Amino acid sequence: MLFNSIDFAIFLPIVFLLFWFVAQRSIKWQNLLLLTASYVFYGWWDWRFLSLLAFSSVVDYFVGGMLHREENGRKRKVLFVTSMGVNLALLGFFKYFNFFADSFVHAFSFFGQEFSARRLNIILPVGISFYTFQSMSYAIDIYRRKLTPTNDLIAFLAFVSFFPQLVAGPIERASHLLPQFFKPKTISYQMMSGGLKIMLLGFFMKVVVADRVALYVDAVYNNVGLHTGWSYMLATFFFAFQIYGDFAGYSLIAIGTARLFGFDLMQNFNRPYFSASFREFWGRWHISLSTWFRDYLYIPLGGSRGSKARTYSNLFTTFLVSGLWHGANWTFVMWGAIHGTYQVVERLAQELNFPRLPKWLSIPLVFVGACLAWVFFRAATVQDAFHIVGAIFINPGHGIHVGDIGIMAFSLAGVFLLLGIEIAVEYFPNVSLLHHRWAPVRFATILAMLVWIITLGVFDGSQFIYFQF
Amino acid sequence: MKKLLIHIAIVLALLAVVDRLAGWGLDWLRDHSPDGRYFKTKYSLEIAQEDVIVLGSSRGEMNYVSQVIEDSLGMSCWNASRGGQGMPYFRAIQEGILNRYAPKVVILNVDDYDLEFPPNYEHAGVLRPFYHNHPEIHHILDQTSTFEWLLMQSRLYAYNSSYYYLIRPYFVQGLDGKTSDKGWKPRVDTMSVEMGKNLEPEPPKMPLNPEGVALFDALVKKFQDKGCKMFMVVSPNFGRSVDSSTTIEYLRKTSRERDIPLFVYSNDSAFITKPDYFTDPNHLNVEGARLFTSDLVRHIKPLVVHNQQLSSHD
Known part of the structure; x- marks a missing residue:
């Protein structure tokens, strides 16, 4: 269901x-x-x-x-x-x-x-x-x-x-x-109302953002070879929000639903695209899985207790297995290997006392790095992924596939609205319209989100991406 | 719990009010659209009284010039085709038209592989804004999702994702064809050499899809039962000669059994080898559409005239 x-x-x-x-x-x-x-x-x-x-x-x-x-x-x-x-x-x-x-x-x-x-x-x-x-x-x-x-x-x-x-x-x-x-x-009012609000945000992320941008992402990624590097770049940017909206949205709906029954589930996402390092990224993305791998694979392998080389090897192995966990395809193995490499390089840079980058630079860099890895995650084959990466970095070509202008406009609106919400929660945590002390603001926010979901949500019963894993 | 239920009830009541108010506004925009997609669909469902109706997907919409048909046959013509659509949409439009009158001639454009794929009811969702005023299309639209009838209680849902194309004609007109084009969507561009090199491969031979065939049969039968003279046409694609596909074979069979003339242009070298006639490999540009329509009506005219003579003798 x-x-x-x-x-x-x-x-x-x-x-x-x-x-x-x-x-x-x-x-x-x-x-x-x-x-x-x-x-x-x-x-x-x-x-x-x-x-x-x-x-x-x-x-x-x-x-x-x-x-x-x-x-x-x-x-x-x-x-x-x-x-x-x-x-x-x-x-x-x-x-x-x-x-x-x-x-x-x-x-x-x-x-x-x-x-x-x-x-x-x-x-x-x-x-x-x-x-x-x-x-x-x-x-x-x-x-x-x-x-x-x-x-x-x-x-x-x-x-x-x-x-x-x-x-x-x-x-x-x-x-x-x-x-x-x-x-x-x-039964408590706070718990129930909190649960419903979390669910609402989850549905918003799923049907307004993830399912909407998926229409463009699919059009480009399902026709590799027919698009320019610019189109692949935009599709990959959208995919970063598709997978986030889809998976974080599912997690929020799960957490909210559990609250309706008086259960407390762990937080699974914590605005990962605001990470200033890949280590931080994995502390914010799919937290329940990354802590699982940390506790049941990385640490039993030896964690960081052995030599430096051993630590790097443990890190890389953990991410490789994590990649394979996501799917039985070499694309996922590659995705895991890329993230493993990021971790190793980051640690090396730290140990060699490389100067820390300012946040305004490191956050976009980590996002771009994550997007590069998403290419392998989304592409149907490793060959397709390399073709896309090549087109983006070496031969971007001319022009960009816009597709249906309506879909593009709603996709951009959804992504930037989500980005706005994320920025607000990350940098202004006290300004929450959903939990505002003034009831009319709370009601108006809920109403606006419901209207947005009904009017711009995609309702074709699409599956949550993470079900397949 | 009581407080929660009261708050949920307030939100739902407010949502219902917003839904109705927005619904009225959106209905007004739909009904007063100066041109564009909603204007065309509304015209097809509620206004069209033309003698000739063209029905098809984007090929139908771009390849058939209403003016050429009118000038040649001396009959009024409305092109009720719509891009991205298939049998479910055609059936719904048919219901809307036949509910009011029976056109004398129906030209049905069928794509060369149409009946091999399951009908896409989701695409027919573009008709949702017309659901409430048209009970005759409910049986089609209710199949777009399991609980569609329930979702359609919301007026906002009926207009889901439609805003861009609903509002655009108020600012820019003629992008889907001018009103004087009578449903035809002219494309002035000529396809690039690059496009001609990246042609879609011909799909492998596939069996007919029973659901698609059932819809097609129902469409044909209903028009014939109402006394409409039907013509079936497979329009040309650039660089791909298709003389026989499972769909075309079925059209030939239908043509024989139901006495409906069939014109297969998908193997016509006068078109499929001429990139200058195409705006992209699947759609004719203005020049190609005019030539194609002229050629088609040249074949159709004697049959229409003959049919009219027979009718006048009855």
Whole structure:
């Protein structure tokens, strides 16, 4: 079920009313209701994959319990490997089987060997990368003795499948989210109204900005070879806002929806395009994933505890894996490698005591660097990406594809309005029209946003980009 | 909770008021548009009484010169085509026209691969501003999304994304053809050499799309049932000779079975090899459109005259 669909507009109030009716009476029933609602939400897309979600969750629930009770180090390791193996096998099979099969074939043919591998007709289950990571973190934390497992299966299943963040995050840690399933809930005006306002901003970012600029981005990126470097440049600039509006918008809707049920989800984006360094960028972009990789990959690899070379290698490896997490395509691997390189170069510059750039220069530079990496993220193939980069930097040509002037005008209006909001929140945090102390200003702002969404939003039921990851 | 519900109710009430007020203003802009896309659609749905109606997508809109048809056939003509549209739009316009009168002649432009692809109902969403005044098009527009009928309760939604083309004619006129062009959208530019080199490859042979075919069949049947003399035309594309596609084969079959003359120009070397006649590889410029329309009406005229003679004998 998509957040920007009528189905969800009907589903949410029903679940909301049932939830608050039940939550006042019994936490057990409340969790059972959330579990049922979450499975309905997920099954709306394809009910067959519910078994996958249930299987992954049940394995981690039981392995988590056993890991906690077991004292023998070797047996604990076996249990831990079992949990990781199951999750990574599911992810590997459904997401990466064809990618690795194709890559093997290409590698063999590159060396002049004919080799054929059978491709499987595999459907990628929506959000599999998100819920397996959330479930894995539970087992890892118990293995590290940082978390006590729950003995309430229903609550655990509800935690893994919690519908607001099930298919595109934020990827929550059990230590933060799971205890909230056991706390009695009380309705508060502040919480509800705050949740609805967050959702409103999320919808604005999704349907007014992301889906609108996507029309131009698709027109250019789906016809690589037919456009000038200027058009690729504009399309890439738009894509930076498309992916941000799409993903941050989804996260905001998820956070706002969770608040309606009395749950607090972690912040996932913090105006990343105002970052003055790539290190800061990753502290502001997809925070739940970057902290996941930091805690469960970068630090176990050795983090910055070893030699400098080892630290760089760990950083680069983490970003390479992060790239692969985003999709089974070499374009994503390249995207990860570019960001890994940025991190390494930045650290090197720091260690060599290079002078720090002023913010007015470093912020645009980081944005341009991020855009360069987005080319690889958005392009269909690595060859296409190189063609685009070449056209932008070496042979921009003449003219720019404008396409439909209406779409272009609304795209620019959406992007600059979002930029204005971001600047206001970043530099004038006390000036929030949505939370203004004077009620008419708040109402007028909400009304203006609703009108803008209805009049200029794109309502074709388009998918959130991050579902595919 | 009570406070929240009251505040939500206030916001929704205000939204409903803004929606209605803006709706009136937007309806006024639509109804008084001096020319442009909304003027043309309104004319097709509500005003047109012409003897000859041309229906098609952008090729229909740019390739058929109403004046040439009028001068040659001695009948009034309105080009009801619209760029980017397909069978769902044609069916909706047909409903609007036949609700008022039956044109004597209908020229239907079909693209050479039209019926191989599923009909794009979303594109027909440009008709949303006309939804409330035209119950006869509801069954088409309601298919643009699952809960379209519900969304259409909002007047603002009906005008979603339409503002640029709604307001433009008040400042600049003639960009979609002057009113005197009677629906034709003339293009004066001639395509560049570069354009001629970057031609779209011919799509592979594909089966017919049953949904598209059903809409096409319904369109043809309804015009014929109302006694309209129909002609089907496949217009030319530069540098691409298409003598036979699944769509063209189906048109030939329909032509035989329903006795509708079919004119296939997509293999006509008098056009497809002449870049000077095109504004881009898919659309004729003014010169090309005049020649094409003249050539077409030369073939059509005897059949129309014959048909009129038969009608007068009835």
